[in-house]
Amino acid sequence: MSTVAITNLVTPILRLVGRSGIQSMITNEFTKAYEAGQPSWPARVTLPPGYGKRLPERAVEILFARLTYVPGKRVLDVGFANIMECHATMLRSLPGPRRVTGIDIADPHYDPTPLYEQTVKGDITKTPFDACTFDCIWCISSLEHFGMDNSGYTAHFTRADAMDAKAVHEMLRILAPGGRLLITVPYGKFENHGTHKNMDRESWQPLLDIGKGAADVKEWYFRHTYGSGWQEAPAEELRYVGYYDQANAGAGGLAVALMTKR
Numbered sequence: 001m002s003t004v005a006i007t008n009l010v011t012p013i014l015r016l017v018g019r020s021g022i023q024s025m026i027t028n029e030f031t032k033a034y035e036a037g038q039p040s041w042p043a044r045v046t047l048p049p050g051y052g053k054r055l056p057e058r059a060v061e062i063l064f065a066r067l068t069y070v071p072g073k074r075v076l077d078v079g080f081a082n083i084m085e086c087h088a089t090m091l092r093s094l095p096g097p098r099r100v101t102g103i104d105i106a107d108p109h110y111d112p113t114p115l116y117e118q119t120v121k122g123d124i125t126k127t128p129f130d131a132c133t134f135d136c137i138w139c140i141s142s143l144e145h146f147g148m149d150n151s152g153y154t155a156h157f158t159r160a161d162a163m164d165a166k167a168v169h170e171m172l173r174i175l176a177p178g179g180r181l182l183i184t185v186p187y188g189k190f191e192n193h194g195t196h197k198n199m200d201r202e203s204w205q206p207l208l209d210i211g212k213g214a215a216d217v218k219e220w221y222f223r224h225t226y227g228s229g230w231q232e233a234p235a236e237e238l239r240y241v242g243y244y245d246q247a248n249a250g251a252g253g254l255a256v257a258l259m260t261k262r
Contacts, residue, residue, distance in 0.1 A: 022249060026055055026086040030063040031093075041067055042218060042258060045232075053229035056250025060222050060230050061140045061184045062090050064256055068180050073135035075100040076174070078124050078167075079142035080116065081108040082153060087140070091115040101134075103127065106154035123158075125166040132176040139183045143167060143207070144196040152195060168210045172261060181211070181259040186251030187221065188241030198243040201235065204255055215259035222254040230254075 029052050038045060045064065052059035065087075069075065071094070077083075080102030091100065092115065102112055102119040112119050122128060124139075125146070147163035171181050191198035211217045223233040224246045238253035245252035 022055065023085040023089075026052070026059045026062065026084075027089050029055065029059045030066065030086070030090070033063050034066050038067060045220065047222075047230055047232065049228075051229045051231065052224065054226065054246075054248050055224075055229070056248055057141065057184070057186065057222075057224070057230075057254045058084055058086055058250070060254055060256070062086055064182055064184065064258075065138050065140060066090055066094075068136050068138070068182050068258070069094055070136070071095045072097045072099060074133065074176075076129075076134045076137045076171075077102045077116070078104075078137065078139040078171070079145070080104050080112065080119065081106040088115060105150070105157055125163055125170055127170055127174060129174045131173055132179075133174045135176050135179045137171050137175055137179070137181045139167070139171065139181070141184055141186070143183055144185045144199060148196055149194050164207060165210060168207050172211065172214050172259070175215075175259075175261045177261050179261050181215065181257075181261070183207070183257045183259070185255050186243055186253065187235075187255035188238040188243070188245075188251075188253035191243055193243065198251065198253075199255065200239075208257060211257065211259040215261045218258045218260075220256040222256070224248055224250075224252050224254075 033048060033051065040046065077100055081104035100116050102116045103122055103124055105123055143164050146167055147160045149159065150157035175181050185204065186198045187204060188198055188200065190200040190203060197203065208217055208219065221233055221235040221238060222230050223238055223241060224230050226246060241253040243251050
């Protein structure tokens, strides 16, 4: 697929998920779920019935990010340059001291200074950070873009296989012992969309195996249906779920991994 064709495909999607109405609905959903309390966290995350109907996977992902946040802990937000407004709203709501750093290969499309303590233009597969720098790392719907065509974001990107694996290794290196690495990816049947992948078991499991070498790994899988919204589901149930199956401006299935470094 040509760069022009990819841009023509991605731009309407970005416009759709960027609409203020959708962003407000995502914010309302994760805020209600968080404020309702998650007494079983991190063993379990409970989504209310009908959670995130016709909304993209950010409704689940931002809830996980909020649950992993601890005031004063050092957080790295991977892929901060093009975050959605719901993500920015979550950042604004975090109680202080807020010590959040952003890293991205692209320049941000907004002023990040009110949200981040510092930002770094760089490659997450080879960062400038010392080992054990961060207590928490968020890699929210970013890993599936690594090594793909990122011309919609920047002209300076690398197309290569195994960049996702290199990123997991690097994120674990810069994560402090006891720290948490949160990774979320669209999940179901494998699809190559040029700009990103819809991951399946064969592409996702090797990344989890990297984590298991250095961390305790907890996995969750979620499925969106038009009638029920987002609910936890067995990974096997997502085997035939494609990225655009649910007309919800995003993925039909989601994998979440929380790696706690030993």
